Amino acid sequence: MNTNNHYLNFIPETMPSQEKKEKDLFFVFYNNKILVFYKKTVVTIPSFSEFAKLSLNNYEEYYLGKFKDTPCYAIKLNEDPILCDELKFEDLRSIGLSIGEDFFTIAGKAYQILNWQETHNFCGRCGSRLENSQHERSKICNTCGLISYPKISPAIIVAVTKGDKLLLAHNNNFPENLYSVIAGFVEPGETVEQCIKREVYEETNIKIKDIKYFSSQPWSFPDSLMLGFTASYDSGDIKVDEVEINNAAWFTVDSLPLIPSKISIARKLIDNFIESQCH
Structure with missing residues:
Protein backbone atom coordinates (compact mmCIF):
# COMPACT_ATOMS: atom_id res chain seq x y z
CA MET A 1 0.00 0.00 0.00
CA THR A 119 -3.52 -12.87 29.00
CA HIS A 120 -5.16 -14.70 26.06
CA ASN A 121 -3.24 -17.90 25.47
CA PHE A 122 -6.02 -20.47 25.82
CA CYS A 123 -9.39 -20.93 24.14
CA GLY A 124 -12.32 -19.64 26.18
CA ARG A 125 -14.54 -22.39 24.73
CA CYS A 126 -12.50 -25.61 24.94
CA GLY A 127 -9.32 -24.63 26.81
CA SER A 128 -6.88 -25.53 24.02
CA ARG A 129 -3.82 -23.36 23.38
CA LEU A 130 -4.39 -20.57 20.85
CA GLU A 131 -2.19 -19.78 17.85
CA ASN A 132 -1.58 -16.32 16.39
CA SER A 133 -3.16 -15.81 12.98
CA GLN A 134 -0.79 -14.92 10.15
CA HIS A 135 -3.46 -12.94 8.30
CA GLU A 136 -5.05 -10.64 10.90
CA ARG A 137 -4.74 -9.54 14.53
CA SER A 138 -6.45 -12.57 16.03
CA LYS A 139 -5.83 -15.92 17.71
CA ILE A 140 -7.18 -19.20 16.41
CA CYS A 141 -8.11 -22.36 18.28
CA ASN A 142 -7.16 -25.28 16.04
CA THR A 143 -9.27 -27.61 18.17
CA CYS A 144 -12.72 -26.02 18.03
CA GLY A 145 -12.16 -23.25 15.48
CA LEU A 146 -12.93 -20.30 17.76
CA ILE A 147 -11.32 -17.03 16.64
CA SER A 148 -10.43 -14.51 19.35
CA TYR A 149 -9.65 -10.84 18.75
CA PRO A 150 -7.91 -8.28 20.98
CA LYS A 151 -10.15 -7.15 23.80
CA ILE A 152 -11.49 -3.61 23.32
CA SER A 153 -13.73 -2.16 26.03
CA PRO A 154 -15.90 0.76 24.85
CA ALA A 155 -16.37 3.52 27.41
CA ILE A 156 -18.07 6.90 27.30
CA ILE A 157 -16.66 10.15 28.61
CA VAL A 158 -18.85 13.23 28.66
CA ALA A 159 -18.52 16.93 29.43
CA VAL A 160 -21.80 18.14 30.93
CA THR A 161 -22.36 21.89 31.00
CA LYS A 162 -24.87 24.07 32.83
CA GLY A 163 -24.62 27.57 31.41
CA ASP A 164 -21.09 28.76 32.15
CA LYS A 165 -20.32 25.80 34.44
CA LEU A 166 -18.84 22.34 33.82
CA LEU A 167 -19.64 19.20 35.83
CA LEU A 168 -16.47 17.65 37.25
CA ALA A 169 -16.08 14.78 39.70
CA HIS A 170 -13.42 13.22 41.89
CA ASN A 171 -13.15 9.46 41.49
CA ASN A 172 -12.03 7.42 44.50
CA ASN A 173 -9.08 6.16 42.44
CA PHE A 174 -7.86 9.65 41.46
CA PRO A 175 -4.96 11.44 43.10
CA GLU A 176 -6.02 13.93 45.75
CA ASN A 177 -7.70 17.06 44.35
CA LEU A 178 -7.80 15.76 40.74
CA TYR A 179 -11.18 16.18 39.07
CA SER A 180 -12.39 15.08 35.65
CA VAL A 181 -15.50 14.70 33.51
CA ILE A 182 -17.82 11.73 33.93
CA ALA A 183 -16.82 8.41 32.32
CA GLY A 184 -17.90 4.77 32.40
CA PHE A 185 -18.05 1.51 30.49
CA VAL A 186 -20.82 0.60 28.06
CA GLU A 187 -22.93 -2.33 29.27
CA PRO A 188 -23.86 -5.28 26.97
CA GLY A 189 -26.98 -4.45 24.96
CA GLU A 190 -26.73 -0.75 25.79
CA THR A 191 -26.50 2.09 23.28
CA VAL A 192 -23.82 4.71 23.79
CA GLU A 193 -26.49 7.34 24.41
CA GLN A 194 -28.15 5.18 27.06
CA CYS A 195 -24.77 4.63 28.69
CA ILE A 196 -24.06 8.37 28.85
CA LYS A 197 -27.39 9.10 30.53
CA ARG A 198 -27.03 6.17 32.95
CA GLU A 199 -23.45 6.95 34.00
CA VAL A 200 -24.09 10.63 34.66
CA TYR A 201 -27.29 9.87 36.57
CA GLU A 202 -25.82 6.97 38.58
CA GLU A 203 -22.74 8.89 39.62
CA THR A 204 -24.13 12.40 40.16
CA ASN A 205 -27.97 12.22 40.12
CA ILE A 206 -27.99 14.68 37.18
CA LYS A 207 -30.22 14.21 34.12
CA ILE A 208 -28.86 15.47 30.80
CA LYS A 209 -29.96 16.34 27.24
CA ASP A 210 -28.47 17.50 23.90
CA ILE A 211 -25.88 14.72 23.68
CA LYS A 212 -23.37 15.40 20.89
CA TYR A 213 -20.35 13.42 19.71
CA PHE A 214 -16.97 15.09 20.32
CA SER A 215 -14.13 12.66 19.45
CA SER A 216 -12.60 9.35 20.50
CA GLN A 217 -9.33 8.08 21.92
CA PRO A 218 -7.89 4.61 22.49
CA TRP A 219 -6.86 4.40 26.14
CA SER A 220 -4.84 1.23 26.40
CA PHE A 221 -4.66 0.87 30.19
CA PRO A 222 -5.38 -1.86 29.54
CA ASP A 223 -7.95 -1.90 26.70
CA SER A 224 -10.46 0.98 26.64
CA LEU A 225 -11.79 2.90 23.66
CA MET A 226 -12.97 6.26 24.99
CA LEU A 227 -15.94 7.75 23.14
CA GLY A 228 -16.15 11.46 23.94
CA PHE A 229 -19.36 13.51 24.05
CA THR A 230 -20.74 16.81 25.25
CA ALA A 231 -24.15 17.25 26.86
CA SER A 232 -26.28 19.86 28.61
CA TYR A 233 -27.82 19.87 32.06
CA ASP A 234 -31.52 19.01 32.15
CA SER A 235 -32.53 18.58 35.78
CA GLY A 236 -31.52 17.35 39.22
CA ASP A 237 -29.23 18.26 42.12
CA ILE A 238 -25.80 16.72 42.56
CA LYS A 239 -25.75 13.66 44.79
CA VAL A 240 -22.71 11.45 44.30
CA ASP A 241 -22.94 7.66 44.41
CA GLU A 242 -20.13 7.42 47.04
CA VAL A 243 -19.04 4.18 45.36
CA GLU A 244 -16.96 5.43 42.44
CA ILE A 245 -17.37 9.17 43.00
CA ASN A 246 -16.84 10.87 46.37
CA ASN A 247 -17.36 14.47 45.24
CA ALA A 248 -18.74 16.38 42.27
CA ALA A 249 -19.50 20.03 41.59
CA TRP A 250 -20.14 22.66 38.91
CA PHE A 251 -17.04 24.68 38.03
CA THR A 252 -16.57 27.89 36.06
CA VAL A 253 -13.44 28.52 34.00
CA ASP A 254 -12.07 30.68 36.83
CA SER A 255 -12.62 28.04 39.51
CA LEU A 256 -11.32 24.86 37.85
CA PRO A 257 -9.55 22.36 40.15
CA LEU A 258 -6.60 20.16 39.22
CA ILE A 259 -7.54 18.50 35.90
CA PRO A 260 -6.10 15.64 33.75
CA SER A 261 -3.07 15.82 31.47
CA LYS A 262 -3.39 17.32 27.99
CA ILE A 263 -2.64 13.90 26.45
CA SER A 264 -6.07 12.62 27.53
CA ILE A 265 -9.46 13.04 25.88
CA ALA A 266 -10.76 14.13 29.29
CA ARG A 267 -8.51 17.20 29.09
CA LYS A 268 -9.51 17.84 25.47
CA LEU A 269 -13.16 17.93 26.55
CA ILE A 270 -12.33 20.31 29.39
CA ASP A 271 -10.21 22.51 27.11
CA ASN A 272 -13.10 22.60 24.64
CA PHE A 273 -15.32 23.94 27.42
CA ILE A 274 -12.70 26.54 28.36
CA GLU A 275 -12.42 27.71 24.75
CA SER A 276 -16.20 27.96 24.43
CA GLN A 277 -16.28 30.32 27.41
CA CYS A 278 -13.55 32.55 26.01
CA HIS A 279 -15.45 33.50 22.84
Whole structure:
Protein backbone atom coordinates (compact mmCIF):
# COMPACT_ATOMS: atom_id res chain seq x y z
CA MET A 1 0.00 0.00 0.00
CA ASN A 2 1.35 3.44 -0.93
CA THR A 3 1.16 5.74 2.08
CA ASN A 4 3.50 8.47 0.85
CA ASN A 5 0.83 11.13 1.23
CA HIS A 6 0.25 9.97 4.83
CA TYR A 7 -3.52 10.19 4.59
CA LEU A 8 -3.29 7.86 7.59
CA ASN A 9 -0.22 8.42 9.77
CA PHE A 10 -0.36 4.85 11.01
CA ILE A 11 -1.27 1.76 8.99
CA PRO A 12 -1.92 -1.33 11.16
CA GLU A 13 -0.42 -4.55 9.80
CA THR A 14 0.31 -8.00 11.20
CA MET A 15 3.28 -9.14 9.07
CA PRO A 16 6.29 -7.01 8.04
CA SER A 17 6.93 -6.67 4.30
CA GLN A 18 10.69 -6.22 4.65
CA GLU A 19 13.68 -7.03 6.82
CA LYS A 20 14.29 -4.77 9.80
CA LYS A 21 16.15 -1.54 9.14
CA GLU A 22 18.10 0.70 11.48
CA LYS A 23 15.38 3.37 11.72
CA ASP A 24 12.49 0.99 12.50
CA LEU A 25 10.75 1.99 15.72
CA PHE A 26 10.81 -0.31 18.75
CA PHE A 27 8.17 0.19 21.46
CA VAL A 28 9.85 -1.73 24.25
CA PHE A 29 8.18 -2.57 27.59
CA TYR A 30 9.51 -4.06 30.79
CA ASN A 31 7.47 -4.25 34.01
CA ASN A 32 4.74 -2.17 32.32
CA LYS A 33 7.12 0.72 31.60
CA ILE A 34 8.25 1.89 28.18
CA LEU A 35 11.84 2.34 27.04
CA VAL A 36 12.57 5.86 25.76
CA PHE A 37 15.63 7.45 24.23
CA TYR A 38 16.84 10.81 25.53
CA LYS A 39 18.51 13.02 22.93
CA LYS A 40 19.53 16.04 24.99
CA THR A 41 16.16 17.64 25.80
CA VAL A 42 14.14 15.49 23.36
CA VAL A 43 12.42 12.26 24.43
CA THR A 44 11.67 9.77 21.67
CA ILE A 45 11.13 6.11 20.88
CA PRO A 46 14.31 4.05 20.30
CA SER A 47 15.11 2.76 16.84
CA PHE A 48 16.04 -0.81 15.92
CA SER A 49 19.72 0.14 15.87
CA GLU A 50 19.50 1.64 19.37
CA PHE A 51 17.65 -1.39 20.69
CA ALA A 52 20.13 -3.79 19.05
CA LYS A 53 22.98 -2.23 21.05
CA LEU A 54 21.45 -3.77 24.19
CA SER A 55 22.33 -7.25 22.83
CA LEU A 56 19.21 -8.86 24.32
CA ASN A 57 17.94 -12.33 23.47
CA ASN A 58 15.10 -12.96 25.92
CA TYR A 59 12.17 -10.95 24.57
CA GLU A 60 8.89 -11.26 22.65
CA GLU A 61 8.34 -9.34 19.43
CA TYR A 62 5.14 -8.41 17.59
CA TYR A 63 4.86 -6.35 14.45
CA LEU A 64 2.41 -3.42 14.68
CA GLY A 65 2.39 -1.72 11.29
CA LYS A 66 3.89 1.43 9.77
CA PHE A 67 4.04 4.98 11.05
CA LYS A 68 4.61 7.27 8.06
CA ASP A 69 6.14 4.28 6.21
CA THR A 70 8.41 3.38 9.16
CA PRO A 71 7.82 -0.16 10.53
CA CYS A 72 6.93 -0.34 14.23
CA TYR A 73 7.36 -3.26 16.64
CA ALA A 74 6.04 -4.04 20.12
CA ILE A 75 8.64 -5.66 22.38
CA LYS A 76 8.18 -7.28 25.78
CA LEU A 77 11.43 -7.88 27.62
CA ASN A 78 11.73 -10.94 29.82
CA GLU A 79 14.97 -9.81 31.43
CA ASP A 80 16.14 -6.65 33.15
CA PRO A 81 18.52 -4.96 30.70
CA ILE A 82 21.60 -2.93 31.44
CA LEU A 83 20.91 0.50 29.96
CA CYS A 84 23.19 3.29 28.81
CA ASP A 85 22.60 6.82 30.11
CA GLU A 86 20.49 7.77 27.08
CA LEU A 87 17.92 4.98 27.59
CA LYS A 88 15.45 4.83 30.44
CA PHE A 89 12.20 3.09 31.35
CA GLU A 90 9.34 5.50 32.04
CA ASP A 91 5.63 5.32 32.87
CA LEU A 92 3.83 5.79 29.54
CA ARG A 93 1.14 8.11 30.84
CA SER A 94 3.68 10.38 32.52
CA ILE A 95 5.71 10.92 29.32
CA GLY A 96 2.82 11.07 26.86
CA LEU A 97 3.22 14.78 26.19
CA SER A 98 7.01 14.43 25.86
CA ILE A 99 6.89 11.79 23.11
CA GLY A 100 3.93 13.37 21.31
CA GLU A 101 0.40 12.18 20.62
CA ASP A 102 1.30 9.96 17.64
CA PHE A 103 3.93 7.99 19.53
CA PHE A 104 1.76 7.92 22.65
CA THR A 105 -1.05 6.31 20.64
CA ILE A 106 1.22 3.74 19.00
CA ALA A 107 2.86 2.97 22.34
CA GLY A 108 -0.60 2.42 23.80
CA LYS A 109 -1.39 0.05 20.94
CA ALA A 110 1.85 -1.83 21.63
CA TYR A 111 1.04 -2.05 25.35
CA GLN A 112 -2.48 -3.29 24.62
CA ILE A 113 -1.29 -5.97 22.21
CA LEU A 114 1.42 -7.16 24.60
CA ASN A 115 -1.15 -7.39 27.39
CA TRP A 116 -3.51 -9.32 25.10
CA GLN A 117 -0.73 -11.71 24.11
CA GLU A 118 0.05 -12.36 27.78
CA THR A 119 -3.52 -12.87 29.00
CA HIS A 120 -5.16 -14.70 26.06
CA ASN A 121 -3.24 -17.90 25.47
CA PHE A 122 -6.02 -20.47 25.82
CA CYS A 123 -9.39 -20.93 24.14
CA GLY A 124 -12.32 -19.64 26.18
CA ARG A 125 -14.54 -22.39 24.73
CA CYS A 126 -12.50 -25.61 24.94
CA GLY A 127 -9.32 -24.63 26.81
CA SER A 128 -6.88 -25.53 24.02
CA ARG A 129 -3.82 -23.36 23.38
CA LEU A 130 -4.39 -20.57 20.85
CA GLU A 131 -2.19 -19.78 17.85
CA ASN A 132 -1.58 -16.32 16.39
CA SER A 133 -3.16 -15.81 12.98
CA GLN A 134 -0.79 -14.92 10.15
CA HIS A 135 -3.46 -12.94 8.30
CA GLU A 136 -5.05 -10.64 10.90
CA ARG A 137 -4.74 -9.54 14.53
CA SER A 138 -6.45 -12.57 16.03
CA LYS A 139 -5.83 -15.92 17.71
CA ILE A 140 -7.18 -19.20 16.41
CA CYS A 141 -8.11 -22.36 18.28
CA ASN A 142 -7.16 -25.28 16.04
CA THR A 143 -9.27 -27.61 18.17
CA CYS A 144 -12.72 -26.02 18.03
CA GLY A 145 -12.16 -23.25 15.48
CA LEU A 146 -12.93 -20.30 17.76
CA ILE A 147 -11.32 -17.03 16.64
CA SER A 148 -10.43 -14.51 19.35
CA TYR A 149 -9.65 -10.84 18.75
CA PRO A 150 -7.91 -8.28 20.98
CA LYS A 151 -10.15 -7.15 23.80
CA ILE A 152 -11.49 -3.61 23.32
CA SER A 153 -13.73 -2.16 26.03
CA PRO A 154 -15.90 0.76 24.85
CA ALA A 155 -16.37 3.52 27.41
CA ILE A 156 -18.07 6.90 27.30
CA ILE A 157 -16.66 10.15 28.61
CA VAL A 158 -18.85 13.23 28.66
CA ALA A 159 -18.52 16.93 29.43
CA VAL A 160 -21.80 18.14 30.93
CA THR A 161 -22.36 21.89 31.00
CA LYS A 162 -24.87 24.07 32.83
CA GLY A 163 -24.62 27.57 31.41
CA ASP A 164 -21.09 28.76 32.15
CA LYS A 165 -20.32 25.80 34.44
CA LEU A 166 -18.84 22.34 33.82
CA LEU A 167 -19.64 19.20 35.83
CA LEU A 168 -16.47 17.65 37.25
CA ALA A 169 -16.08 14.78 39.70
CA HIS A 170 -13.42 13.22 41.89
CA ASN A 171 -13.15 9.46 41.49
CA ASN A 172 -12.03 7.42 44.50
CA ASN A 173 -9.08 6.16 42.44
CA PHE A 174 -7.86 9.65 41.46
CA PRO A 175 -4.96 11.44 43.10
CA GLU A 176 -6.02 13.93 45.75
CA ASN A 177 -7.70 17.06 44.35
CA LEU A 178 -7.80 15.76 40.74
CA TYR A 179 -11.18 16.18 39.07
CA SER A 180 -12.39 15.08 35.65
CA VAL A 181 -15.50 14.70 33.51
CA ILE A 182 -17.82 11.73 33.93
CA ALA A 183 -16.82 8.41 32.32
CA GLY A 184 -17.90 4.77 32.40
CA PHE A 185 -18.05 1.51 30.49
CA VAL A 186 -20.82 0.60 28.06
CA GLU A 187 -22.93 -2.33 29.27
CA PRO A 188 -23.86 -5.28 26.97
CA GLY A 189 -26.98 -4.45 24.96
CA GLU A 190 -26.73 -0.75 25.79
CA THR A 191 -26.50 2.09 23.28
CA VAL A 192 -23.82 4.71 23.79
CA GLU A 193 -26.49 7.34 24.41
CA GLN A 194 -28.15 5.18 27.06
CA CYS A 195 -24.77 4.63 28.69
CA ILE A 196 -24.06 8.37 28.85
CA LYS A 197 -27.39 9.10 30.53
CA ARG A 198 -27.03 6.17 32.95
CA GLU A 199 -23.45 6.95 34.00
CA VAL A 200 -24.09 10.63 34.66
CA TYR A 201 -27.29 9.87 36.57
CA GLU A 202 -25.82 6.97 38.58
CA GLU A 203 -22.74 8.89 39.62
CA THR A 204 -24.13 12.40 40.16
CA ASN A 205 -27.97 12.22 40.12
CA ILE A 206 -27.99 14.68 37.18
CA LYS A 207 -30.22 14.21 34.12
CA ILE A 208 -28.86 15.47 30.80
CA LYS A 209 -29.96 16.34 27.24
CA ASP A 210 -28.47 17.50 23.90
CA ILE A 211 -25.88 14.72 23.68
CA LYS A 212 -23.37 15.40 20.89
CA TYR A 213 -20.35 13.42 19.71
CA PHE A 214 -16.97 15.09 20.32
CA SER A 215 -14.13 12.66 19.45
CA SER A 216 -12.60 9.35 20.50
CA GLN A 217 -9.33 8.08 21.92
CA PRO A 218 -7.89 4.61 22.49
CA TRP A 219 -6.86 4.40 26.14
CA SER A 220 -4.84 1.23 26.40
CA PHE A 221 -4.66 0.87 30.19
CA PRO A 222 -5.38 -1.86 29.54
CA ASP A 223 -7.95 -1.90 26.70
CA SER A 224 -10.46 0.98 26.64
CA LEU A 225 -11.79 2.90 23.66
CA MET A 226 -12.97 6.26 24.99
CA LEU A 227 -15.94 7.75 23.14
CA GLY A 228 -16.15 11.46 23.94
CA PHE A 229 -19.36 13.51 24.05
CA THR A 230 -20.74 16.81 25.25
CA ALA A 231 -24.15 17.25 26.86
CA SER A 232 -26.28 19.86 28.61
CA TYR A 233 -27.82 19.87 32.06
CA ASP A 234 -31.52 19.01 32.15
CA SER A 235 -32.53 18.58 35.78
CA GLY A 236 -31.52 17.35 39.22
CA ASP A 237 -29.23 18.26 42.12
CA ILE A 238 -25.80 16.72 42.56
CA LYS A 239 -25.75 13.66 44.79
CA VAL A 240 -22.71 11.45 44.30
CA ASP A 241 -22.94 7.66 44.41
CA GLU A 242 -20.13 7.42 47.04
CA VAL A 243 -19.04 4.18 45.36
CA GLU A 244 -16.96 5.43 42.44
CA ILE A 245 -17.37 9.17 43.00
CA ASN A 246 -16.84 10.87 46.37
CA ASN A 247 -17.36 14.47 45.24
CA ALA A 248 -18.74 16.38 42.27
CA ALA A 249 -19.50 20.03 41.59
CA TRP A 250 -20.14 22.66 38.91
CA PHE A 251 -17.04 24.68 38.03
CA THR A 252 -16.57 27.89 36.06
CA VAL A 253 -13.44 28.52 34.00
CA ASP A 254 -12.07 30.68 36.83
CA SER A 255 -12.62 28.04 39.51
CA LEU A 256 -11.32 24.86 37.85
CA PRO A 257 -9.55 22.36 40.15
CA LEU A 258 -6.60 20.16 39.22
CA ILE A 259 -7.54 18.50 35.90
CA PRO A 260 -6.10 15.64 33.75
CA SER A 261 -3.07 15.82 31.47
CA LYS A 262 -3.39 17.32 27.99
CA ILE A 263 -2.64 13.90 26.45
CA SER A 264 -6.07 12.62 27.53
CA ILE A 265 -9.46 13.04 25.88
CA ALA A 266 -10.76 14.13 29.29
CA ARG A 267 -8.51 17.20 29.09
CA LYS A 268 -9.51 17.84 25.47
CA LEU A 269 -13.16 17.93 26.55
CA ILE A 270 -12.33 20.31 29.39
CA ASP A 271 -10.21 22.51 27.11
CA ASN A 272 -13.10 22.60 24.64
CA PHE A 273 -15.32 23.94 27.42
CA ILE A 274 -12.70 26.54 28.36
CA GLU A 275 -12.42 27.71 24.75
CA SER A 276 -16.20 27.96 24.43
CA GLN A 277 -16.28 30.32 27.41
CA CYS A 278 -13.55 32.55 26.01
CA HIS A 279 -15.45 33.50 22.84
